[in-house]
Amino acid sequence: MSERFDLIVLGAGSGGLSVAQRGAKLGARVAMFDADALGGTCVNRGCVPKKAMWYAAQMADMHRLAIDIGFETTPMQLDWARFRDLRNRYIAGIRERYAIRLDTAGIRVITDAARLISADTVVTAQGMQVSAPHIVIATGARPRRLDIPGFELGMLSDDVFTLDACPRHIAIVGGGYVAVEFACMLHGLGCSVDLLVREHVLAGFDRELVDALVSQMQTRGIRIVRDTWIKAAHGNPGAITLETIGGIEHGVYDAVLWAVGRVPNSGGIGLERLGVACDQEGRVRVDAFQNTNVPGIYAIGDVTDRRALTPVAVAAGRALATRLVGGHADAKFDDSAIPSVVFADPPLGTVGLTEDQARARHGDAVSVYSGRYTPLLMMVAGHSEQSVVKLVCVGDERKVVGIHVLGPGSDELLQGFAIALQKGLYWRDLKEAIAIHPTAAEELLLLH
Numbered sequence: 007m008s009e010r011f012d013l014i015v016l017g018a019g020s021g022g023l024s025v026a027q028r029g030a031k032l033g034a035r036v037a038m039f040d041a042d043a044l045g046g047t048c049v050n051r052g053c054v055p056k057k058a059m060w061y062a063a064q065m066a067d068m069h070r071l072a073i074d075i076g077f078e079t080t081p082m083q084l085d086w087a088r089f090r091d092l093r094n095r096y097i098a099g100i101r102e103r104y105a106i107r108l109d110t111a112g113i114r115v116i117t118d119a120a121r122l123i124s125a126d127t128v129v130t131a132q133g134m135q136v137s138a139p140h141i142v143i144a145t146g147a148r149p150r151r152l153d154i155p156g157f158e159l160g161m162l163s164d165d166v167f168t169l170d171a172c173p174r175h176i177a178i179v180g181g182g183y184v185a186v187e188f189a190c191m192l193h194g195l196g197c198s199v200d201l202l203v204r205e206h207v208l209a210g211f212d213r214e215l216v217d218a219l220v221s222q223m224q225t226r227g228i229r230i231v232r233d234t235w236i237k238a239a240h241g242n243p244g245a246i247t248l249e250t251i252g253g254i255e256h257g258v259y260d261a262v263l264w265a266v267g268r269v270p271n272s273g274g275i276g277l278e279r280l281g282v283a284c285d286q287e288g289r290v291r292v293d294a295f296q297n298t299n300v301p302g303i304y305a306i307g308d309v310t311d312r313r314a315l316t317p318v319a320v321a322a323g324r325a326l327a328t329r330l331v332g333g334h335a336d337a338k339f340d341d342s343a344i345p346s347v348v349f350a351d352p353p354l355g356t357v358g359l360t361e362d363q364a365r366a367r368h369g370d371a372v373s374v375y376s377g378r379y380t381p382l383l384m385m386v387a388g389h390s391e392q393s394v395v396k397l398v399c400v401g402d403e404r405k406v407v408g409i410h411v412l413g414p415g416s417d418e419l420l421q422g423f424a425i426a427l428q429k430g431l432y433w434r435d436l437k438e439a440i441a442i443h444p445t446a447a448e449e450l451l452l453l454h
């Protein structure tokens with residue numbers, strides 16, 4: 007006999023928590039399954055520990071800058087183990103607060119993985135069986151592993167957060183968000199970094215800003231090697247070399263980080279048997295309402311073919327619960343302008359279309375305003391690295407369709423501009439606005 011609920015959620019990460027909590031708030035009886043820690047990737051091995059590490063790296067940078075502007079001090083070493091423990095304590099606190107909130111909301115949390123045995127029933131490894139008219143797949147994704155000799159000598163992004171000490175010399179394989187962020191953070195914390203990129207650095211981002219970021223990373227001392235296809239890793243843990251298909255050897259490294267993308271957790275949970283459609287990468291196909299092709303089964307977050315970002319998973323979960331439980335048949339989230347920041351050094355923020363995307367879509371109707379400046383503090387310190395701001399506009403009225411920012415402060419300044427872009431922003435609005443001076447944000451108002 008199955009116990010019956012109104013809503014079953016597989017996965018207690020960003021997406022799963024949001025759909026479960028909104029569903030319960032709207033009156034549904036909710037069962038949520040996860041064998042792992044509450045909070046999923048973002049809280050335990052993604053955004054949260056990453057951002058803490060990014061802050062530490064920024065502090066190390068500011069410390070070096072402090073010397074340049076006249077502070078009498080010598081660069082400090084980070085007590086890596088102490089910092090890791092503080093970070094873990096903070097994360098444990100988040101998990102505790104989730105547990106209390108879920109309990110208060112009356113959500114039944116089952117600490118076990120589950121799989122579907124029909125369109126309305128799931129079963130756990132322990133044999134527990136529950137049913138509901140709505141089942142949400144929110145099982146996320148995991149780091150991709152390559153089928154090459156010696157792969158096990160390297161680590162995955164999850165492993166970086168468990169290290170006892172900062173590596174001395176690391177090779178990071180990949181060119182996406184994770185590769186670039188870890189390259190900058192580890193370098194900031196004193197590690198010598200080789201970034202080995204197969205194709206592009208940050209594909210899909212505005213090229214002008216990516217080129218500027220790459221050049222700043224190189225100036226700081228990160229070695230970036232493109233067109234590098236790794237075919238094997240050799241050696242022992244702590245002394246690893248990497249071999250490319252062209253026979254070139256890189257290393258010796260004391261650590262290797264494989265940052266070659268993520269694969270969805272869609273296998274082995276009964277989706278194939280029920281005919282739930284996935285793309286070639288195994289990501290569950292969903293429509294704008296998070297419906298899969300099988301009625302009663304929905305998917306949200308990184309397991310789907312949508313953008314793999316926490317706020318996207320959260321927005322999808324809330325909208326889905328509002329529709330299924332709240333009775334708002336047309337509830338969906340607006341994904342037309344999703345802002346995102348790569349926590350590099352300096353951070354790179356983006357919302358809307360890149361220049362290339364806008365030109366491909368709108369041709370000659372595109373106008374671009376871009377500018378470079380050296381931030382005030384850098385000027386005082388005698389540094390010359392330049393921040394970049396860029397607006398991509400369309401039509402005679404110059405509607406803003408893309409905003410791209412690189413430089414200190416980009417991470418915090420983008421949110422407000424992103425809301426404006428989503429609601430409808432024109433170049434003249436920026437011209438008419440009163441700036442806050444002196445800030446990085448005002449540079450977007452000064453473009454002409």
Ligand SMILES: Cc1cc2nc3c(=O)[nH]c(=O)nc-3n(C[C@H](O)[C@H](O)[C@H](O)COP(=O)(O)OP(=O)(O)OC[C@H]3O[C@@H](n4cnc5c(N)ncnc54)[C@H](O)[C@@H]3O)c2cc1C
Nearest residue numbers: 017019020021046047048052120145146307308314315316
């Ligand atoms: C290093 C790193 C840094 C990141 N930084 C950022 C950032 O700064 N900003 C940002 O927006 N995004 C960031 N992301 C992406 C973000 O973490 C994800 O988009 C987000 O966590 C996706 O949430 P989710 O709920 O879809 O999946 P997850 O958070 O991965 O949760 C899925 C959960 O499902 C569980 N599960 C799996 N199989 C089953 C099963 N059969 N039954 C029950 N449960 C199951 C898993 O244990 C997991 O807890 C980062 C990711 C990484 C790896």
Ligand SMILES: NC(=O)c1ccc[n+]([C@@H]2O[C@H](COP(=O)([O-])OP(=O)(O)OC[C@H]3O[C@@H](n4cnc5c(N)ncnc54)[C@H](O)[C@@H]3O)[C@@H](O)[C@H]2O)c1
Nearest residue numbers: 180181182183184185204265266267268314315347348349
């Ligand atoms: N700041 C943030 O918001 C943030 C941070 C981290 C991750 N994320 C999210 O998580 C997602 C996953 O990030 P990611 O960096 O793991 O993936 P990604 O898709 O961004 O990048 C994967 C990289 O690996 C490379 N690659 C793939 N196969 C390879 C191979 N066999 N050999 C060498 N290189 C290979 C790709 O060319 C690409 O450069 C991101 O797309 C993003 O949505 C967001």
